[in-house]
Amino acid sequence: MDERIAAAWRVLPDYLSQHVVLSAASLALGLLISLPLTIGAIRSERLRWPVLAFASLVQTIPGLALLALFYPLLLALSAVSLRTFGQGFSALGFLPSLLALTLYSMLPIIRNGVTGVLNLDPAVIEAARGVGMTDRERLWRIELPLATPMLMAGVRTSAVWVIGAATLSTPVGQTSLGNYIFSGLQIENWVSVLFGCVAAAGLALVTDQLLGVIERGAARRDRRSIAAALTLLFAGIAAAAATPLLQQRSSAYVIGAKSFTEQYILAALLAERIEREGASAARRAGLGSAVAFRALANDEIDVYVDYSGTVWANFMGRTHTPAREVVLREVREWLQQTHGVLLLGTLGFENAYALAMRRSQAEKLGVRSIADLAARGSELRIGGDFEFFARPEWRALQEGYGLRFAERRQYQSTFMYKAVAGGEVDVISAFSSDGRIAAHDLIVLDDPLQVILPYDAIILVSPRRVNDPLLRRALGPLEGAINVDIMREASLSVDRDAEKRTPAQAASWLAQRAGLGS
């Protein structure tokens, strides 16, 4: 079997079980909230419009945004809870995913339930009144039973939506089948992306079929097929809920990673080092940049690698660009003083923003530095990742060099490199340690005015692990051990199309090259 497929199979029990538990919990909670709302909307015309409008509004928010919005909301709630009850809760992972998916599940259930009842044959309603039913008796004995097939169709739609949308919970730190998709997209492992899609679609299909059996069983009053389908559904959920218990992996340390190749490799490296000391390590990969830092500051993850410039500009809000050592020193102090976070050490390389071009085009235009680029920029197109154009570096580049471009586009970073290599754009916001610079034969333009911030890779440790001896023992040797060349090579070995390494394999290779023993 292909190594990538084998690797995907190995993590399937973990991803699938978490995906099932999350989807089932969201749908159950969604039903619990939707059914009373449906009944309210049927009985009260005044309630009907606001309920349906709210559910429709939720549906118009993109799934990813809905998930993202719950994180800061829960963080604030957790802070309030900590102040008032002395007890906070995790704003990352299961809870925000559960709440967002619950909201997402509601519309089809409510809309189908309300439509199902309101479109019943008026003769049946008149008969129900005529035989002397109260409103409540009419609802429970006539309207809801008759609207059940329609309501069940809504539940089926909802289940399929929730299972699909649950793949988006990966960036807020909840493991799901989305992990295949997000990490696969990042490290250009299309087998993994496809595997995730097929698994999620398969799960949705099976669930839909089982709910379909219940729906038809309800219409035909066939109790046996309803019971059989329900048994299968609950057996599946129970098996999923039991999987983590069977695996008994109460991890001592939680390692965070943002969503790009270097981060996946470094997370694997940190895990390897910790496991070598005899402790277990779980990973929360694919986190958004701000999410990762907040999670660390809140002790939800224990350690991850960030970059000095990111802390300086994004979290400290500084806009000037001092020397590398100054940035490092001030970052270290700020982390310690404002968040109690420890800057354990630097890895030895920088992953700074850099402007890169195809070598052939740069030579043809005679461009070597950003200053040269400024003269030709108005004819050229620039591509950036999702955050680049909102970052201080971009403003600094524009102000420092007077850079102007004919057009600018945004890409997910994998596609950004493809875009410049394919000539869709001329210049990109590359990362200096990225293996794809060499792979695509790009050159990094000099920054003679030094407007771009230094981005030293730094190991950050959560407040509760500041004095953890095992962590220091495991990660101390990484100080200055990785230079930019081996980091680029490791990243490229994961990103390239042939003879791809998994992040774990690349981490082992990196450890060896860094002289950390095998």
Next chain:
Amino acid sequence: MTRDPNDKAATMNMHSAAAPAIELRGVSKSFSGAPAVRSVNLTAPHGAFIAIIGASGSGKTTTLKTINRLVEPDSGEILLEGEPVHASPPHLLRRRIGYVFQGVGLFPHMTVGENIAVTPRLLRWDEERITQRVAELLELVDLPQDYAQRFPSMLSGGQRQRVGVARALAARPAIMLMDEPFGALDPLTRDALGREYRRLHERLQLTTVMVTHDVLEAMLLADTILVMRAGEIIARGAPHELMNEHADAAVRELIDTPRRQAERVRSLIENAAAHG
């Protein structure tokens, strides 16, 4: 006919034998400003079979529905056995009045037996008594006993309306309200069901008010006919009185319609026979 002591209709029947079964006093109703019924008076003694006839929009259905409060009047008073209908909540009132209408409205998710048993269940009769009552009613409306397990979708239109009548009679009401009950049926079924219902009316000593636009049906079934036009009762009396003695020529003509039609049919047949 045996009556159960728990049966509300039965106790009501007995407590004020002097009062008429149904009495409407000055009942008016408008729908969004347009008057549908204007100051209608109606008295139905026990055992009466009254038919209300009139064109569409004459207010006959609205009048009927004020009796079981499917329509609430704007003004006027409605008394059953001398007791105002507003004395009890509408759903309790309706459980002691039979109601049959053109749409039938059998509950499609319930069997015939369950449909018939609906009102007794609402009244919390015990199951044994309900089963017995369902069997009794199937016999009464001339349906085979095994129909109790069938679903309404498996029945013909006539069979459905038989079930509709059985459902209305299930809790032994003293009063039956019927709104175009046989209007959607073919002429043969319609005639048969009408005659059968008239026999039930006699046998169960019911008081029946039936709305119909079919003059012939009204004449064949009812003892008293009320003619409505534009929300008002413009004539009332036994069929032969209205036909021969009523002051309003239009009413005389209306009531005479079936007889004239029958004569035309007979002459057509005779002519055909003479020429053939």
